[in-house]
Amino acid sequence: MKGINKIFISATIELIKEIGITNVSIRKIATKTNMNSANIYYHFDNLDHLLGLASIFFIQEYLLEVSEKVKLAKNSFEEYTIIWECFAHYAFLNPNLYRRIFFNFLTKDYNLFEEFYSYFPKYKEKLNNDYLEIFMKDNIYERNKTLLKRVITDKKNIDILNEIHLLLFKGLLEEIELTKETSISKYKNKMKDFLILTLTPYIS
Numbered sequence: 001m002k003g004i005n006k007i008f009i010s011a012t013i014e015l016i017k018e019i020g021i022t023n024v025s026i027r028k029i030a031t032k033t034n035m036n037s038a039n040i041y042y043h044f045d046n047l048d049h050l051l052g053l054a055s056i057f058f059i060q061e062y063l064l065e066v067s068e069k070v071k072l073a074k075n076s077f078e079e080y081t082i083i084w085e086c087f088a089h090y091a092f093l094n095p096n097l098y099r100r101i102f103f104n105f106l107t108k109d110y111n112l113f114e115e116f117y118s119y120f121p122k123y124k125e126k127l128n129n130d131y132l133e134i135f136m137k138d139n140i141y142e143r144n145k146t147l148l149k150r151v152i153t154d155k156k157n158i159d160i161l162n163e164i165h166l167l168l169f170k171g172l173l174e175e176i177e178l179t180k181e182t183s184i185s186k187y188k189n190k191m192k193d194f195l196i197l198t199l200t201p202y203i204s
Contacts, residue, residue, distance in 0.1 A: 065090075
């Protein structure tokens with residue numbers, strides 16, 4: 001079972017590289033693997049399930065980099081901003097893919113990280129074990145909330161801060177995608193400035 005699933009996931013990864021995630025279809029995956037569409041549906045719930053798994057491959061570079069950079073953090077506030085800076089950098093370079101991954105695929109009940117790493121364990125082995133539990137969370141709201149709890153002492157405002165940070169990030173992501181902006185530095189600076197502005201009053 002795992003062998004055939006890996007074939008489908010690997011083929012989907014290649015198609016995303018070749019034609020972009022929005023152009024991938026079950027028919028094209030079937031053609032690339034020389035199998036029929038029914039076989040794919042036997043192994044995966046639907047196209048989103050397969051695209052979601054394949055998409056995890058494309059954020060491994062971000063996960064590897066953040067695993068290293070976060071070691072430089074001297075406190076939980078630096079940890080939070082380093083993780084966000086790294087995340088924003090990669091997301092703003094590929095807004096369509098990251099929006100789909102974190103605000104579509106990972107909002108469904110698939111456990112995509114866990115499933116992807118069961119097929120491709122070598123990628124999981126390279127991650128920072130201290131943050132593995134956070135990296136493995138599919139839900140971006142829960143993931144960010146876990147990080148926020150390390151930063152602020154006023155726990156009653158965690159939920160609203162969490163939502164504000166993610167809404168801002170999603171808005172910037174959609175703006176870059178809509179305008180096809182190639183210079184992302186101003187968006188990264190906006191994100192960083194906003195994080196500092198909103199968190200400073202809560203840091204003891």
